[in-house]
Each structure stands twice: as C-alpha cells, then as structure tokens.
Amino acid sequence: MTVEAKLGQVANYVDERTGAAAFLKKSLRKVFPDHWSFLLGEVALYSFIILLLSGTFLTFWFDPSMREVVYEGAYQPLEGVKMSAAYASALDISFEVRGGLLMRQIHHWAALIFMAAIVAHLLRVFFTGAFRKPREGNWIIGVGLLTLGIVEGFLGYSLPDDLLSGTGIRIAEAIIQAIPVVGSYLSYFAFGGVFPGELFIPRIYIVHVLLLPGAFLALITVHLMLVWYQKHTQYPGPGRTEKNVVGYPLMPMYMAKAGGFFFIVFGVTAFLAAVASINPIWLYGPYTPAQISAGSQPDWYMGWLDGLVRMAPPIETYFFGYTVSWNILIPGLIIPGILFTGMALYPFIESWITGDKREHHLLDRPRNAPNRTALGAMSLTFMMVTLINGGNDLIATHFDLSINQIMWGTRFGVFILPPLAFIITKRLCLSLQRADRELVLHGRETGRLLRMPSGEFVEVHEPISPEKAFILTSHEQLPALELPAVDARGVKRAGALKNKLRARLSNANAVAIPKVSTEDLKEIESH
Amino acid sequence: MSSQLEPIKDPGLPAHVHRKTDTDPKAADRAERQVAAMFGISALGTVLLIISYIFVPDDLFIFIPIMGSQNAHQLGLGLGMAIALFFIGLGAIHWAKTLMPDQEVVMQRHEFRSPEEDRKAFVDTVKEGVSSSGLGRRSLIKRSLGAALGLSALSPILLLRDLGPLPGPEQKMTNWKSGTYLVTDPGDRRIKASDLEVGSVAQVMPEFADPKDRHLDDIAKDALLLIRLRPAEFNLEPDRLAMTHEGIIAFSKICSHMGCAVALYEQTTKHLLCPCHQSTFDVTRAAKVIFGPAARPLPQLDITVDDEGYLIARKPFSEPVGPSFWGREK
Incomplete structure (x- = not known):
C-alpha cells in the first residue's frame, strides 16, 4: 500500500468518528500574516514549552524539602556543610546528573527569554494598537500571563534554597508582613509559622510545578484560540483592509516556518545554556538568614520592583500603636497594583477617550497614535529608571559612582523623566507624521543635484510609489469627541466633570498632522 | 476636515x-x-x-x-x-x-456580531429558560440557592486555616534573655571583651545548651552584630551608652526594613549597610538610619560581662527584631 493510501485510511478512520475533515480543510488553509514582530509571542510560547520539558527533567531529581542534611556530594568546597535537602539536590543535579547542569541552565535561560518575549510581545501589541476591539479580552489574558510569569519566575529561583534565593524569600515575607491588619496572619499561613520554617519550599514547589503551569496552560490555550478565531491582525498595506487578512496559509508555509522557529528558539536556548553560566548556586552557598552576598540581585523582570523598593523614602506611620510600613507598601504593592491594573484596563480607557467602538484588524503605525506611543514611552522610561536603581549597587561598583548619587538621581528621575519621555515622544511622532506628509507630497530626496541655467542648485525629488504613498496615508485621523457641557435643549448634562475630562483627553488625543489626500496631490500637480 | x-x-x-x-x-x-x-x-x-x-x-x-x-x-x-x-x-x-509556495493569499474576515435574528433568538431562549425554570418568580429558591452557594465557598477558606498557626508572642521574641552568653558563630565559644579588637566586627549568636538545636528559625531572629569602637567615638544618649560595654555595641543583624542580613560594615565611616536595599545605619548614633528605605534603627541589645569577663546579654531586646508588621508595637 502506498503512503498516501495509508494516510487516507487513517484520515478516514478519524473523520468517520469525529467529522474533523470539514474543520481541518478550512483550518489548514487558514491565513497568517507574516511580520517579524509577530514572532515575539511565538518566542514566548516556545520558551514555555522548553520550560515544561526542562522543568519536568529537573523534577526527577529535585527534592523540595527543607530538611537539614549534611552535604556529601561531588562539589568539594561545600563538603560537610549543613544545608537543606532542596539545596543539596540542586547541587546533585548540577554535579552528579549528566546533563543536569545543562537542563538547569536551559530552564533558567528559557525563563528569562520567556519573560523577555512576553514583554516584547506586549510592547508590540501596545504600540500597534492590536489590543483594540475585539481583542480587549486577549489583552487582559496577556497581562495576566505576564503577572503570573513574574510570580512563577520568582518561585522558580527561590526553589534551590541557596543564599540568594533565601534572601529573595525573606524580602517577599517582609512584603506580606507589611500588609495592614492581616499581614502577620498571611505570613504565618504561608510559612507555617515563623520565617523560614520548614514548609515554604515544598509549598511553593507544588505551586511552581503544578498550579501555575496549569493556569498558564489554560490561559495560553484561550489566548491562542482567540487569536485563531478572531484571526491575526495585520499591518496596513496595499490590498490589506479591515475586512480581509493577507498572508500565508497554515499548511505548509506557516507550519514549516513556525515549527522550524520552535527548534531555532530551543537551539538558541540550549546554546546559551551550554556557553553562558547562569545562577551558579554552588557559589552562593546554602541559605542562612544571617548571611548575604553583596550585589544581591533578582532576575531582570523583578529588577524594577526591587529598584522601587530601594528608592522608597523611609516612611512608617504609627497610629493607635499599629504600624504601617509605607516604605514597603507603596513600592511593593500599591504602585505595582496601579501599574498592572492600569495596563489591564488600558484598552477600555483608550476607547473611552476616542469614543471608538468599532472593530480594528489593521494595526496602527506607532507614530499615527502619538498619545498612545508617548504613554508607552513614558511607562517604559519609568520601568527603566526603577530598573537602574534596582542595579544601583552593581552600577556603582562598575562605573565608580556612589550608590547615594544613583539613588537620589533615580528618586528625582522617576518623577521627571517619564513625563519628559511623554512630551519628547509625542513631538517625535508628530514630526514623523510631518515627514510622512512631506514624503507623499514632494517625493523622496534622490541625492541628485541639478544646476539650473540660472546657476541655482536644486535637488531632484522623485515621487514615491503608489504603494508607499498608500501606506503613509491609509490611517484614520479621528476628530476629537464633541462633548458639549449642555445638551441640545440647553440642559446641563449629567457627569459634567467626567465629560470635561473626557473632552480634554479626546482633544489632546486628536492632535495630528493632516495626512495627504488626493486633493492635496492634485493641487501640487497643478502648480 | x-x-x-x-x-x-x-x-x-x-x-x-x-x-x-x-x-x-x-x-x-x-x-x-x-x-x-x-x-x-x-x-x-x-x-x-x-x-x-x-x-x-x-x-x-x-x-x-x-x-x-x-x-x-x-x-x-x-x-x-x-x-x-x-x-x-x-x-x-x-x-x-x-521551495514551498510563497504566494500570499487573501482570506475574508467575518463580522463577529451575530445576525439580528440570531441575537433575538438567543435572548428569547435565555428568557424562556429563566422563566420556565421559575428562577425569576420563585424568589425563595433564588435566595436560598444564593445563600447556600455563598456559604459553601467558605469551606475551602476554612479548610486552609491549618496552613499555619496564628501569630503568637514568639513573633516578637528572640532567644536573647537576661544573662544569655554571646557565642561565636561559627564555633559556639563564649567571648571576652578582649577577644574583640577596636575597629573589628563579629557576628555572634546566643548560647544554646546544644548548638545542634540551633535552626534557621532561631538564626533569623537571633543573629547579632558586635562592633567595637573607642568609647569616645560614640555619640549616644546616656541610656544607650549604658547598653554598651567598653566600646562594644551590639545590634540585631536582621535589617529593620525587609529582614536581610545587614552584613556590610564600613570601618572608616562606622556605617552599616544592608546589601539588599542599601539602608545605611550609623553605628556611632545607635544605628540611626542615615540613608535608604529603612524607617527604624536596628534594635540594640543591652550587653555586659559576667564575673569571669564573658559577654552576656543584660536584658532581652526591648523591641521585636526584623521587618515591621501591623501589631509590632502592641
């Protein structure tokens, strides 16, 4: 029997029992637009698969127990040192299981890449406006995945119970304790009593390997199903409209590319793990609350939080004998809470300001949404300033600065630089719009100089292609909302203050350099 | 426009x-x-x-x-x-x-909004279902079901109660009692004032009958820093000065900010620095916070010597060590 005939039999068997052919026929021809920035989410997905595979490998040897043991393994410098079974087994994985260290490093590198890819993907979605209707739900799922990723990563590097990870847990415990009224209770419930106790590692282990991965799987599944069902967004271009999607069919082009890309991501992660040491826990030693190493740093995606905590002013208040640690609450819980809630709600805020409730499948070029782009730049700047302060000790030693200078610099910087970034970015966007307009009206500079009979030199401009002209002018320019304080009958509207705010935001949002129209071009030609 | x-x-x-x-x-x-x-x-x-x-x-x-x-x-x-x-x-x-065909293809999008008749039919179905089940009319069922569901949600919360004990007095106590000997860590040997040179710093622990009983829970509260200065270098209130012994001053090593070990001592400036968040404490002024996010000084332990000249704690800590919590001052 030929291969085709055999495959046909299998297909027949499946189809007669599920009726899958009708669905698959359509699905295999499903169209996916092609752009490098659409790969960022794929990198996150593939890193997640790598994390599942390498993590499963690690669980075969890791002993999530805080039972005290005396180390007698292959790593000589720690011979005879008292440590937790968790740390000892992490050392065994590194030194006695063949490929164990490689897998540990793949796992950790994949976690860093996972988080980096999520953030990059989020930025792509944000700056291109891909979160707009009908994709608000998927945006919220994405913000949820980012949040869970931060927690999962933190738990992951806490598990080996080395000196660095124990220090991180200690800080987490201080944040829990700082919650007013219930903090001590929550901390006692989490740790089974006083810090560190003997229960925390086994507890976070099951959260790290079962609960959160389960939540990830569920959320990622819904995320992808929505992408599938709603179809991918696409960049504007000739022939691309809100009503169609232009790209390659799933079978074979997209399948081969995406499948191949998984192996590339895995290969690069394995390469990093092979040549670049990460989290060498044997150098840190086992956790003890009385010790610490200078330059204690969390993984990069926690750096901003650490930087915020570092720059917080030393404020604690006492009333009726109760203590409120603002120096921990504000940077550790309140600001992150506001940031992540604001991020999750952003699609709704934007549509409230623009009054735009239509579906959008064509992406924005960031310059054509100056306020959104500026807001993104502002948030990024905030994160960068806090991240810098999170590494203030390392920056101080590497660049011969004083920690105090960096701290004060970032304390002021965190207020001054983000608004500055907003203003600069908005102006840049408008300048780019202006440049687009110039380009469409007067063509591109060719670099060829002509000498006129009069002796004057002029540069020859060449009209740009109709495709390019279309891309530069196909975006919408929405007018500001008209929200008069009184209605048609002269009666004051309810919620006047809210309306006023909305009108102001909408006005600010509608600032744009008018795009070129056909009339503009005709007028220029007639000259 | x-x-x-x-x-x-x-x-x-x-x-x-x-x-x-x-x-x-x-x-x-x-x-x-x-x-x-x-x-x-x-x-x-x-x-x-x-x-x-x-x-x-x-x-x-x-x-x-x-x-x-x-x-x-x-x-x-x-x-x-x-x-x-x-x-x-x-x-x-x-x-x-x-080698694979690279011709871009165009697929049409469909509108997500269902046709009007479908939407209407859906609303009718839901209304029909609600009314035929009697959920709208029979309010007794609705209310009792709501109460039962709400109450049943309590059980998982209740069942998690035994995750840990309730905070007790141990939250505010350490193993430092009146007369507890200061011992070296590691080594568990008692210390004489003369063991410590001026300008030096040492980490010490309270003496345990059997050092094997010392667990991380103990270390997380008991870790103590001994620093010896020239008595003239102190700039202390009289009551704080009385808690030192011949220029030896003792502070909890657990940071008052978030509980890291305050392990960096700068000999020239007499500053203690926490490597986690850079809170800086001035040893000569009873560990007053001079920089960083910590809001309170490190708790100071009242020390003296016994008849043989070994360092002991005169009194327990007068306040809880480590990071702040809601009922800390109660």
Missing part, C-alpha cells in the same frame, strides 16, 4: 514576484541540497551529544579561547543539543522560504 477629503487610492496587492527556485529547477535542486545539509548538520549535533554523554568524563576541563577553562562534558552536551535543534529549525525555514 481631512477625513472628508478623498484618501489616496489603494493600489491593491502587489503582483507576486517569483523566486529563483520557482523558475529554475537547478536553483530548486540546490535549495533541496542546502536543506538536506542543514538536517545533516543537525544529525551531527546529536552525534556530538551522544559522544559527550557516553565518552567524555564529567571532570574533564578544556581551555577554549575567550571562554577560558570549560567542562568538556557539559559543553559537548550543550553544543550538541544546540546544533541538533537549531539546524532542524534552520532547515525547515529554508525549505519553507525556497
């Missing part, structure tokens, strides 16, 4: 440009060979991985320029795996880009 002006026309999808491999069979064959070569390199990577796993001892170190001394076993495994995976991916993508 620019929106009323006529926008520039959509020139439509650009014409498909054929690749060399689409028209030239030789180029296509070459691309096939290239793809096969990449898959071949991948196979070699797996061979490298197998050889490294079986034949390269895991204590063999080799020198590699730039990278320095590397564990050959580890490096062989990793590079083998990286090559094996990477070239499968590269081959597949090269295959897709050169």
Whole structure:
C-alpha cells in the first residue's frame, strides 16, 4: 500500500468518528500574516514549552524539602556543610546528573527569554494598537500571563534554597508582613509559622510545578484560540483592509516556518545554556538568614520592583500603636497594583477617550497614535529608571559612582523623566507624521543635484510609489469627541466633570498632522 | 476636515514576484541540497551529544579561547543539543522560504456580531429558560440557592486555616534573655571583651545548651552584630551608652526594613549597610538610619560581662527584631 493510501485510511478512520475533515480543510488553509514582530509571542510560547520539558527533567531529581542534611556530594568546597535537602539536590543535579547542569541552565535561560518575549510581545501589541476591539479580552489574558510569569519566575529561583534565593524569600515575607491588619496572619499561613520554617519550599514547589503551569496552560490555550478565531491582525498595506487578512496559509508555509522557529528558539536556548553560566548556586552557598552576598540581585523582570523598593523614602506611620510600613507598601504593592491594573484596563480607557467602538484588524503605525506611543514611552522610561536603581549597587561598583548619587538621581528621575519621555515622544511622532506628509507630497530626496541655467542648485525629488504613498496615508485621523457641557435643549448634562475630562483627553488625543489626500496631490500637480 | 477629503487610492496587492527556485529547477535542486545539509548538520549535533554523554568524563576541563577553562562534558552536551535543534529549525525555514509556495493569499474576515435574528433568538431562549425554570418568580429558591452557594465557598477558606498557626508572642521574641552568653558563630565559644579588637566586627549568636538545636528559625531572629569602637567615638544618649560595654555595641543583624542580613560594615565611616536595599545605619548614633528605605534603627541589645569577663546579654531586646508588621508595637 502506498503512503498516501495509508494516510487516507487513517484520515478516514478519524473523520468517520469525529467529522474533523470539514474543520481541518478550512483550518489548514487558514491565513497568517507574516511580520517579524509577530514572532515575539511565538518566542514566548516556545520558551514555555522548553520550560515544561526542562522543568519536568529537573523534577526527577529535585527534592523540595527543607530538611537539614549534611552535604556529601561531588562539589568539594561545600563538603560537610549543613544545608537543606532542596539545596543539596540542586547541587546533585548540577554535579552528579549528566546533563543536569545543562537542563538547569536551559530552564533558567528559557525563563528569562520567556519573560523577555512576553514583554516584547506586549510592547508590540501596545504600540500597534492590536489590543483594540475585539481583542480587549486577549489583552487582559496577556497581562495576566505576564503577572503570573513574574510570580512563577520568582518561585522558580527561590526553589534551590541557596543564599540568594533565601534572601529573595525573606524580602517577599517582609512584603506580606507589611500588609495592614492581616499581614502577620498571611505570613504565618504561608510559612507555617515563623520565617523560614520548614514548609515554604515544598509549598511553593507544588505551586511552581503544578498550579501555575496549569493556569498558564489554560490561559495560553484561550489566548491562542482567540487569536485563531478572531484571526491575526495585520499591518496596513496595499490590498490589506479591515475586512480581509493577507498572508500565508497554515499548511505548509506557516507550519514549516513556525515549527522550524520552535527548534531555532530551543537551539538558541540550549546554546546559551551550554556557553553562558547562569545562577551558579554552588557559589552562593546554602541559605542562612544571617548571611548575604553583596550585589544581591533578582532576575531582570523583578529588577524594577526591587529598584522601587530601594528608592522608597523611609516612611512608617504609627497610629493607635499599629504600624504601617509605607516604605514597603507603596513600592511593593500599591504602585505595582496601579501599574498592572492600569495596563489591564488600558484598552477600555483608550476607547473611552476616542469614543471608538468599532472593530480594528489593521494595526496602527506607532507614530499615527502619538498619545498612545508617548504613554508607552513614558511607562517604559519609568520601568527603566526603577530598573537602574534596582542595579544601583552593581552600577556603582562598575562605573565608580556612589550608590547615594544613583539613588537620589533615580528618586528625582522617576518623577521627571517619564513625563519628559511623554512630551519628547509625542513631538517625535508628530514630526514623523510631518515627514510622512512631506514624503507623499514632494517625493523622496534622490541625492541628485541639478544646476539650473540660472546657476541655482536644486535637488531632484522623485515621487514615491503608489504603494508607499498608500501606506503613509491609509490611517484614520479621528476628530476629537464633541462633548458639549449642555445638551441640545440647553440642559446641563449629567457627569459634567467626567465629560470635561473626557473632552480634554479626546482633544489632546486628536492632535495630528493632516495626512495627504488626493486633493492635496492634485493641487501640487497643478502648480 | 481631512477625513472628508478623498484618501489616496489603494493600489491593491502587489503582483507576486517569483523566486529563483520557482523558475529554475537547478536553483530548486540546490535549495533541496542546502536543506538536506542543514538536517545533516543537525544529525551531527546529536552525534556530538551522544559522544559527550557516553565518552567524555564529567571532570574533564578544556581551555577554549575567550571562554577560558570549560567542562568538556557539559559543553559537548550543550553544543550538541544546540546544533541538533537549531539546524532542524534552520532547515525547515529554508525549505519553507525556497521551495514551498510563497504566494500570499487573501482570506475574508467575518463580522463577529451575530445576525439580528440570531441575537433575538438567543435572548428569547435565555428568557424562556429563566422563566420556565421559575428562577425569576420563585424568589425563595433564588435566595436560598444564593445563600447556600455563598456559604459553601467558605469551606475551602476554612479548610486552609491549618496552613499555619496564628501569630503568637514568639513573633516578637528572640532567644536573647537576661544573662544569655554571646557565642561565636561559627564555633559556639563564649567571648571576652578582649577577644574583640577596636575597629573589628563579629557576628555572634546566643548560647544554646546544644548548638545542634540551633535552626534557621532561631538564626533569623537571633543573629547579632558586635562592633567595637573607642568609647569616645560614640555619640549616644546616656541610656544607650549604658547598653554598651567598653566600646562594644551590639545590634540585631536582621535589617529593620525587609529582614536581610545587614552584613556590610564600613570601618572608616562606622556605617552599616544592608546589601539588599542599601539602608545605611550609623553605628556611632545607635544605628540611626542615615540613608535608604529603612524607617527604624536596628534594635540594640543591652550587653555586659559576667564575673569571669564573658559577654552576656543584660536584658532581652526591648523591641521585636526584623521587618515591621501591623501589631509590632502592641
């Protein structure tokens, strides 16, 4: 029997029992637009698969127990040192299981890449406006995945119970304790009593390997199903409209590319793990609350939080004998809470300001949404300033600065630089719009100089292609909302203050350099 | 308004440009060979991985320029795996880009909003379901069901109660009692004032009858820093000065900010620095916070000596050590 005939039999068997052919026929021809920035989410997905595979490998040897043991393994410098079974087994994985260290490093590198890819993907979605209707739900799922990723990563590097990870847990415990009224209770419930106790590692282990991965799987599944069902967004271009999607069919082009890309991501992660040491826990030693190493740093995606905590002013208040640690609450819980809630709600805020409730499948070029782009730049700047302060000790030693200078610099910087970034970015966007307009009206500079009979030199401009002209002018320019304080009958509207705010935001949002129209071009030609 | 002006026309999808491999069979064959070569390199990577796993001892170190001394076993495994995976991916993508049809296709989007009649039918179905079940009319059922569901949600919360004990007095106590000997860590030897030179710093623990009973829970509260200055260098209130002994001053080593070990002592400035968040404490002024996010000084332990000259605690700490919590001052 030929291969085709055999495959046909299998297909027949499946189809007669599920009726899958009708669905698959359509699905295999499903169209996916092609752009490098659409790969960022794929990198996150593939890193997640790598994390599942390498993590499963690690669980075969890791002993999530805080039972005290005396180390007698292959790593000589720690011979005879008292440590937790968790740390000892992490050392065994590194030194006695063949490929164990490689897998540990793949796992950790994949976690860093996972988080980096999520953030990059989020930025792509944000700056291109891909979160707009009908994709608000998927945006919220994405913000949820980012949040869970931060927690999962933190738990992951806490598990080996080395000196660095124990220090991180200690800080987490201080944040829990700082919650007013219930903090001590929550901390006692989490740790089974006083810090560190003997229960925390086994507890976070099951959260790290079962609960959160389960939540990830569920959320990622819904995320992808929505992408599938709603179809991918696409960049504007000739022939691309809100009503169609232009790209390659799933079978074979997209399948081969995406499948191949998984192996590339895995290969690069394995390469990093092979040549670049990460989290060498044997150098840190086992956790003890009385010790610490200078330059204690969390993984990069926690750096901003650490930087915020570092720059917080030393404020604690006492009333009726109760203590409120603002120096921990504000940077550790309140600001992150506001940031992540604001991020999750952003699609709704934007549509409230623009009054735009239509579906959008064509992406924005960031310059054509100056306020959104500026807001993104502002948030990024905030994160960068806090991240810098999170590494203030390392920056101080590497660049011969004083920690105090960096701290004060970032304390002021965190207020001054983000608004500055907003203003600069908005102006840049408008300048780019202006440049687009110039380009469409007067063509591109060719670099060829002509000498006129009069002796004057002029540069020859060449009209740009109709495709390019279309891309530069196909975006919408929405007018500001008209929200008069009184209605048609002269009666004051309810919620006047809210309306006023909305009108102001909408006005600010509608600032744009008018795009070129056909009339503009005709007028220029007639000259 | 620019929106009323006529926008520039959509020139439509650009014409498909054929690749060399689409028209030239030789180029296509070459691309096939290239793809096969990449898959071949991948196979070699797996061979490298197998050889490294079986034949390269895991204590063999080799020198590699730039990278320095590397564990050959580890490096062989990793590079083998990286090559094996990477070239499968590269081959597949090269295959897709050169030999698979690259004609872009157009698919129409459908509107997500259902047709009006479907929406109406849906609303009718829901209304019908609600009314036929009696959920709308029979309010007794509705209310009692709500109460039952709400109450049943309490059980998981209740069942988690035994995750830990309720905070008790131990939250605010340490193992430092009146008369507890200060002992070295490590070593568990008692200390005389003369063991500590001026300008030096030492980490000490309270004496345990059996040092084996000392667990991390104890260390997390008891860790103490001894610092010896010249008595004239102190700038202390009289009651605080009375808590020192011959220039030896004792502070909790657990940071009052978030509980890290305050391990960095700067001898010239007499400052203690917490490496976690850079809270800085001035030893000469009873660990007053002079920089960083900590809001309180490190608790000071009242120390003296016994008849034989060994350092002991005169009194327990007068306040809880470590990070703040809600009922700390109660």
